[in-house]
Amino acid sequence: LAKTTQPISMDSYEGQEVNITCSHNNIATNDYITWYQQFPSQGPRFIIQGYKTKVTNEVASLFIPADRKSSTLSLPRVSLSDTAVYYCLVGDSPNSGYALNFGKGTSLLVTP
Amino acid sequence: NAGVTQTPKFQVLKTGQSMTLQCAQDMNHNSMYWYRQDPGMGLRLIYYSASEGTTDKGEVPNGYNVSRLNKREFSLRLESAAPSQTSVYFCASSEALTGQGYGYTFGSGTRLTVV
Numbered sequence: 001l002a003k004t005t006q007p008i009s010m011d012s013y014e015g016q017e018v019n020i021t022c023s024h025n026n027i028a029t030n031d032y033i034t035w036y037q038q039f040p041s042q043g044p045r046f047i048i049q050g051y052k053t054k055v056t057n058e059v060a061s062l063f064i065p066a067d068r069k070s071s072t073l074s075l076p077r078v079s080l081s082d083t084a085v086y087y088c089l090v091g092d093s094p095n096s097g098y099a100l101n102f103g104k105g106t107s108l109l110v111t112p
Numbered sequence: 113n114a115g116v117t118q119t120p121k122f123q124v125l126k127t128g129q130s131m132t133l134q135c136a137q138d139m140n141h142n143s144m145y146w147y148r149q150d151p152g153m154g155l156r157l158i159y160y161s162a163s164e165g166t167t168d169k170g171e172v173p174n175g176y177n178v179s180r181l182n183k184r185e186f187s188l189r190l191e192s193a194a195p196s197q198t199s200v201y202f203c204a205s206s207e208a209l210t211g212q213g214y215g216y217t218f219g220s221g222t223r224l225t226v227v
Contacts, residue, residue: 036216041200041221042221043116043202043218044155044202044218045218046215046216046217087155091214101157101171102154102157104154105154
């Protein structure tokens with residue numbers, strides 16, 4: 001299983017761009033990189049997934065360098081409602097022996 | 113689509129009592145999971161079922177048992193509840209995204225207190 005390392009917490013002001021970096025040095029060839037967001041008293045929800053280069057959707061962008069040993073989740077112009085815990089996960093399918101380890105994630109606090 | 117449905121949403125047990133947490137998904141996903149979340153500990157995997165008919169232990173399986181009843185349902189049983197099992201329990205299911213890796217859908221959680 002590819003172990004991930006991400007900051008425990010981050011602070012930001014409204015309107016700023018927030019970049020959360022995740023390290024995954026032993027990522028395997030078949031592994032995808034997925035980010036989830038969790039609000040208090042709710043289950044995590046899928047934000048974005050990528051394999052290499054850059055992926056963008058209506059919520060965020062995901063930057064993955066060529067060596068894939070790290071990834072950066074970018075949240076443009078955050079608002080108070082982006083205050084949440086963000087999890088970086090690396091893996092393939094459960095059938096290949098991979099089970100999801102969320103860890104503690106990065107707690108993002110957005111203030112006015 | 114309801115997604116992943118967990119019951120009950122809240123439960124208070126006395127030490128030594130038993131109970132089963134129910135989870136059902138209507139997305140035809142093959143894989144299902146049970147997690148617990150404690151303050152400051154993140155999400156920890158208890159058990160998972162990669163496909164119907166199989167179950168495997170996760171990081172913290174002691175004190176729990178699971179049953180993959182069918183493709184839709186995956187239950188978590190506490191045989192003799194202990195205060196250390198006070199937590200929020202989340203069920204999840206996963207399936208491959210089109211042309212990509214796996215995406216996971218979580219239920220809204222069961223808040224369990226053992227007194």
